[in-house]
Structure formats: C-alpha cells, structure tokens
Amino acid sequence: MSLWVVVCTVDDIDPEDVIRFDHGGKSFAVYRSAKGEVFATDGLCTHEQVHLADGLVIDDTIECPKHNGRFNYRTGAPLRAPVCVALATYPARVTDGMIEISLEGAA
C-alpha cells in the first residue's frame, strides 16, 4: 500500500521551482515543472548535506546552491560534478489541487 502524504497546494510552488518539505525526520524537495507537472526527490544533495530547495531549477534540472552539482529531478540522475551519486525520487501527483508525494520506500 502506498503512503501518500499531502505537501502543499499546487499554487504554493511557482512553475519551474522547488520547495523544501520535511516529513518524518527526512527532508524532501518537491518540484513543479514549467508545464505544471510535479516531482519529488530527496531534499539533500548527495555530494554534501545541502538543501536542494535553495537551488535553481533550470529546465529539468535542479542545481545544488553550494557547488553547482546538478541532477535531473525527473529521474534523479547526476548530471554534473561534483555530484556522482543519483538522487532518490518519489512518485508525486496532484489531487484536488493538492500536491501529494508517495513515501513508500523512503528510508
């Protein structure tokens, strides 16, 4: 059974932007693409313990605000040094104007 958690309303995130969401002692980054799709990843960069929600969303990438490491936020794939390890991603959806993410499998 999937554990869906409400994050915020859709309008709480600007298009092509990201917010930080803390839940159950863990930090997540929740994205809204320019087309209005929603995505979720771990909130901390895999290189250093830096919150990605302070970084810049450029097209499909999230850039770490400290070292310029970049990930594809749709897949979690690392795109640019100094990040080498992929970011965990989580299913996300919009239900009745609310963004929800599934935390099944979140450690």
Add this chain to the structure above:
Amino acid sequence: MTALLTPFVPRDYSLTGPEGARAVEAGLSSAEWYHSDVSRKVMKDLMQRRDAPAVRDTAVWLALLLASGAGGVATWGTWGALPFFLVYGVLYGSACDSRWHECGHGTAFRTTWMNDVVYHIASFMVMRNPVNWRWSHARHHTDTIIVGRDPEIGHFRPPQLMMTALHFIGIPDIWMHFRILARNAVGIIAPDEADYIPDSERPKAIFAARVHVAIYAAAGIWALASWSMLPLMLIGGPRIYGTWHMVMTGLLQHGGLAEDVLDHRLNSRTVNMNPVSRWIYWNMNYHVEHHMFPMVPYHALPRLHALIKDDLPQPDPSIWAAYKGMIATFWRQRTDPAYTQLRVLPPTARPYRADLHQIEMARKRGVA
C-alpha cells in the same frame, strides 16, 4: 578594524594531519554557515544564468589576447614588444584565474558547453589540473578556511612574507602547480588530492594532466628548436610575468582574516575596486557575497551586494586600503600568529554568533 590578540597554537594545514579530524569532530566540516536574508524570489532572480554578459566579456578577452599576442610577435626583439606583453601577460596570466573560477562554478554562462570550454582553456592557462581543482574548489566552498579541511588556504600562519612576495612573479606558485601536473601525468594522485577527488574521477585527472604537460612540452621544444623565448612568452610564461594581478586580488580574498569560523563575513573580504580590475577579476572583489551565495553569477554580484550590504562589514574602499590593513596584519602575525583582522559589522547587521565561532575563539585563548 579591531584586532584579537591571544596565544597561538601551531596549526597543520595539510588535509591528512590531525587538524582535519579535529575540525570534523568540532562540527566545522560540512557545517551550516551564516547567510544574510534574501527572499527566495529575489535569490532566484539573482541566480538566473545568462549567456550574453560572459559571451561579450569572453569575446573581448580573446580578441585582446590575440591582438596583444600578435603585436608582441610582430615587435619581438624590440622595446616595442614590452607594452604588448604587459597586456598579454595580464590577460593570460591573471584573467585566466577568474575565468577558471567562474566557469568552474558553472555560473558564467547559461549554456553548459560554453562554461566547460572556457573552463578547460583557463585551467590550462592558470596551470591547474581541471579535474583536481573542480573538486578542490568544491571543498573550499564547503569548508572555507577550515584548517585541515580546506585545500585552498593561501595564507598560513605565521606568514612567510618573502614567499608571498614571490607569488607576484609566479614563484613558487607555478613550480608547485607544474609539479602537481607532472605528478598527475605519471599517474600519481597525492594523499591530499585523494582526500577530495573521488576514485571515479582520478583517471580523468591523469588524462587532463597528460594533455597539459604535452602542450607545455611542445612549447618547450618549439622554443629550443627556434632558439627563442618567444614561444614561452606566449605559452606558460605569462604565469610568471603576468600573474601579478591575479595574486594582488587573490590575496585579498581571505588574507589575514579568521580561520575556523562559520560566517563568511569573518573570513572573506569585499573590496571596492577600479573597473579594469573588476573586469579582469570578474567581480570576485565581492568575495563575501560570492561565498555566501556561490551560485550567483559574477554579473549579478553588484546587485547582490547592494541588497545585503547592511548586513556585511563595510567593504575596503580600494585595493590600496585593503592592502594596508592586510599587510599590517601579516606583519603582526610574524610574531603573533594568532592575531586576526576582525571585520567590524555595521549596527544594521545581525551580529556574529559566538556559538558558531567558539573553536576559533577557544583556540585564540589557547585552550583548544
């Protein structure tokens, strides 16, 4: 400015000595740093990437390099070559550093390949292995001037003033950098480098070093074959005769300021500079702002400075004024290495947090 005067505990600046473990244990590594308040909306705007400013500046840079280099070649053997090489030397041996730096951060251009191309050209000019230094600089931003963690601390205490002066003519800087390139080229990664370069990146570092060394070898062979210094005036030599501007501005970044603190207002220096130096240096005179928000491109730093200046120490009004304060600090540190130039905050700023700086303060008291 005021100063702190206290007993000194000798430091080990290597990354493999006891200071690194001490910094980790004390919570100084990968720590939370102080940031001035800037709203998300404004910060997003400041971080936006654009190609136009860096394309313009790079076109001007390359055009001036070509023109001054061609002038130097055409007048070689006469005094007429002197002004050409004065210009070429600084554009090659100094401006390369800021291009290396900004493109390494990936903030100069919006287009990734443009950042990468200029990064590799500038890395060659500044004699830095482009792989090693990408990782080294990431560590510098994680653990800025944290002794035992930051591989880019350029000023040790007590200071070696003669060596600092020699840096203005690239000595021992290029010797050190060339040794690193040569060592990497034969496949050796030093223990300090292994501390911040992941295993997967080391083959790339070795390959890049081999490319750099091969180009320098070709320039050397060309000079010998033509029995002329001209090839070395064009390739490699500017890191000696044109590096003074890079050292002049680079020393000001952190020289004489605090170690082992978690507030860039205490360990970095912002200096008002003339427009020519700012262009050569790509606005890195806003160094507190750069460290606090490293993803803000160089062309947006003046705007960032205007936004947060009331929360920062007053910038030094000129290079000259900044050197007066820094040299006085260096001089004092010869006999009192614990002496630190403390940047005084304006009344509008949030105060320094004693809890973030307890290690430095304890060390100054001689109890850490």
